[in-house]
Amino acid sequence: MAQFTIISNSSNYVLYIDIHNINEWRVIVELIHGKPNGDRVRSIQIVTQEFKDRLQILDKFGERLYQMKIFFNEMPMGHHYLFLQGHIDDCIQIIRHRTDLANLDNIPLKFAKLENIPLFLREHYMVLHFNGNNKERIKIGVYDKSKRVCRFCGLSMPDVTFKQTAHAISESLGNKKIICYEECDDCNQRFNRTIEQDIIRFFQPQLILHGIRGKNGSPTLQGKGISIKNKPSSEENGGTIIVTMDSIPNIQNIHELAQFASNQFSHFNFEFIPQNIYKCLCKYALSIIDNKYLTYFKETVNWINEPLSSHQLPPVWYYNSPLYNKAPSVTIMLRKHRSIELPYCWGIFNIAGYNYLFIMPFCSQDEFDFTESAHIQSFMEGVKSIMPNVMLQLLELQSISHQKLKMNLNLNIPPECIEGRDYIINPQELPEL
Numbered sequence: 001m002a003q004f005t006i007i008s009n010s011s012n013y014v015l016y017i018d019i020h021n022i023n024e025w026r027v028i029v030e031l032i033h034g035k036p037n038g039d040r041v042r043s044i045q046i047v048t049q050e051f052k053d054r055l056q057i058l059d060k061f062g063e064r065l066y067q068m069k070i071f072f073n074e075m076p077m078g079h080h081y082l083f084l085q086g087h088i089d090d091c092i093q094i095i096r097h098r099t100d101l102a103n104l105d106n107i108p109l110k111f112a113k114l115e116n117i118p119l120f121l122r123e124h125y126m127v128l129h130f131n132g133n134n135k136e137r138i139k140i141g142v143y144d145k146s147k148r149v150c151r152f153c154g155l156s157m158p159d160v161t162f163k164q165t166a167h168a169i170s171e172s173l174g175n176k177k178i179i180c181y182e183e184c185d186d187c188n189q190r191f192n193r194t195i196e197q198d199i200i201r202f203f204q205p206q207l208i209l210h211g212i213r214g215k216n217g218s219p220t221l222q223g224k225g226i227s228i229k230n231k232p233s234s235e236e237n238g239g240t241i242i243v244t245m246d247s248i249p250n251i252q253n254i255h256e257l258a259q260f261a262s263n264q265f266s267h268f269n270f271e272f273i274p275q276n277i278y279k280c281l282c283k284y285a286l287s288i289i290d291n292k293y294l295t296y297f298k299e300t301v302n303w304i305n306e307p308l309s310s311h312q313l314p315p316v317w318y319y320n321s322p323l324y325n326k327a328p329s330v331t332i333m334l335r336k337h338r339s340i341e342l343p344y345c346w347g348i349f350n351i352a353g354y355n356y357l358f359i360m361p362f363c364s365q366d367e368f369d370f371t372e373s374a375h376i377q378s379f380m381e382g383v384k385s386i387m388p389n390v391m392l393q394l395l396e397l398q399s400i401s402h403q404k405l406k407m408n409l410n411l412n413i414p415p416e417c418i419e420g421r422d423y424i425i426n427p428q429e430l431p432e433l
Contacts, residue, residue, distance in 0.1 A: 001020050003017070003019075003086055003087050004085055004086070006084075007081065007082040009098055009101050009107065010079075013098060015071045016087050017068055031055070044082060046078065047072070047078060048077070056069075079107075082101065084097075087290060091128065092114070098111060118386045120385045121333070124337065125335055126334045128289065128331065129329070130178055132177050132327030138168075138178045139179050140181060142291075151182045151291065152286075160187075161185045166179065166181070166188045170215075170280070174213060174214060174328055196280060198276035202270065205270070206351070227243075228243050245261065273399070273403070274400075274403060276308070282304060282360055296345075296363050297362070298364070300360060303361065313371065313398045320353060320355075321355050324352050325350070328349065330349050344365035357392065
């Protein structure tokens with residue numbers, strides 16, 4: 001199998017394709033050159049009318065190469081594109097290629113410029129971004145089931161099966177688009193009933209308040225005598241939050257009633273195990289990076305798989321984001337050199353307007369475990385150079401004991417509101433949990 005990356009400056013600017021056999025390769029050569037003979041394709045190509053007329057030859061290969069047809073159809077006539085060997089995931093490298101294409105076609109840059117990317121990232125890291133808000137599915141791993149190896153148990157067919165759709169990020173957190181081919185059915189079920197239950201409970205209040213739909217639609221928070229759900233409506237306002245109480249006192253004043261409802265929110269208690277949340281964050285990262293990097297994270301996988309036990313782990317930080325998306329996203333940084341002062345891999349998980357920054361533990365490429373402040377000083381200086389105005393807050397995710405997350409909300413009704421009418425609340429104005 002051969003892997004290629006196609007880069008253009010169209011609205012959908014990157015396409016990854018896997019060529020499984022010689023027949024598929026001949027079709028690609030015929031598409032680009034107009035004849036099926038030859039074994040090389042130049043890296044720089046140009047969109048011509050003759051080229052677009054040949055796109056119909058992709059139809060016979062079904063959905064996988066049909067996506068290639070859609071990609072090429074969107075390219076403007078006369079523009080150049082790149083046909084490069086291998087999967088190029090590094091966002092910084094892709095920006096370099098797009099800049100070269102823009103200069104070649106003499107068109108203005110409509111994307112991030114290299115000089116605007118913080119020096120810390122450009123010098124030290126590859127940046128891989130996986131956005132669950134993409135229109136098309138992001139499919140990670142080997143397409144052919146018979147050749148897949150599970151990333152988390154190391155088994156392949158026939159010892160395990162790959163019948164289920166394994167979401168690289170839990171579907172219950174709103175991810176519908178990022179799929180990992182290389183997670184077997186046994187591991188998928190095991191994670192779903194163990195560590196993923198903790199991260200779902202941890203984020204569930206935020207998902208409901210922001211109207212983010214999970215695996216089974218909009219979830220309902222159930223407390224003692226009270227429940228909260230989000231009734232979906234338009235994309236703009238995220239839905240209507242409905243609070244239902246089993247018993248309501250005879251209070252005529254609507255503001256006193258609001259205060260009574262606010263007091264009931266303390267009846268919501270969510271139990272979770274902090275270390276399982278850390279395991280999930282790392283599991284998501286290992287589900288989306290190229291499998292060629294997995295050899296560095298064998299001990300990380302062992303830790304994710306093992307029963308709960310005490311470990312000294314790197315810190316995890318979180319911070320607010322002014323904007324939020326309907327689906328989670330993950331950004332992974334992989335170190336480009338052998339410097340021992342910086343962690344080899346760290347990531348940012350974004351969900352419901354919050355970002356969680358974590359270091360991948362137990363990586364064979366790291367000299368230190370980054371649990372002591374002296375070892376993470378250079379790293380934190382680099383992070384602050386990327387986000388100088390962001391207030392990072394520590395989040396304790398080492399404990400293996402059950403902890404309770406209490407939901408304290410204050411329901412305020414402005415004086416201008418009239419009983420019996422509906423009002424739209426911007427999710428960005430909702431209180432923190």
